Amino acid sequence: MSTTPVILLLSGSLRDGSTNEAVLRTAQAAAPARMRTVLYDGLAGLPHFNPDHDTDPLPAPVARLREAIDAATGILICAPEYAGTLPGSFKNLLDWTVGGTEICDKPVAWINAASPGRGDGAAATLRTVLGYTGAAVVEPACGRIPVERGTLDADGLITDPAVRARLADVLDLLAAHHAELQDAP
Secondary structure (H helix, E strand, O other): OOOOOEEEEEEOOOOOOOHHHHHHHHHHHHOOOOOEEEEOOOHHHOOOOOHHHOOOOOOHHHHHHHHHHHHOOEEEEEOOOEOOEOOHHHHHHHHHHHOOOOOOOOEEEEEEOOOOOOOHHHHHHHHHHHHHHOOEEOHHHOEEOOOOHHHEOOOOOEOOHHHHHHHHHHHHHHHHHHHHHHHOO
16 A cells, blocks of 8 residues: 655745745645645744753654654755855754654755855755755755746746746655665665
């Protein structure tokens, strides 16, 4: 019996209507019917990471984050770059994943929504931190999809059919990588 793939969408931006959120909301809209996407909305509610609190029982927002990661088939991240790296709030989210095992071997990819020549520091930091967590980075699914505000419709979704197709492909790659991991001896 097969199960429906679930892709967790993590935005690294706290800003309402950010281009990073637009990418992930467009991924939701473009997702193949055979899968489900879940847009995580708890970033602002996570407490500051403190190793003393990374024990059972976890703070409730952290427990919800880890449950969402555990329930996912794969994870798609879209995070902005601030001061040459990830925003502190998103790095905090990632710090909370280090002490758990939920993200270990989980297929993960990211989309960089920044203009060419920007966002590389965030991607490099993301790659480093995900290495510490043991996440399975799906390289072919990672990439750059620059988003200009003029390419969004009234609902804040990207209108370009090529971008929508690329996002559907990214979701498929994450689900396929998960299936490969499950079929491995």
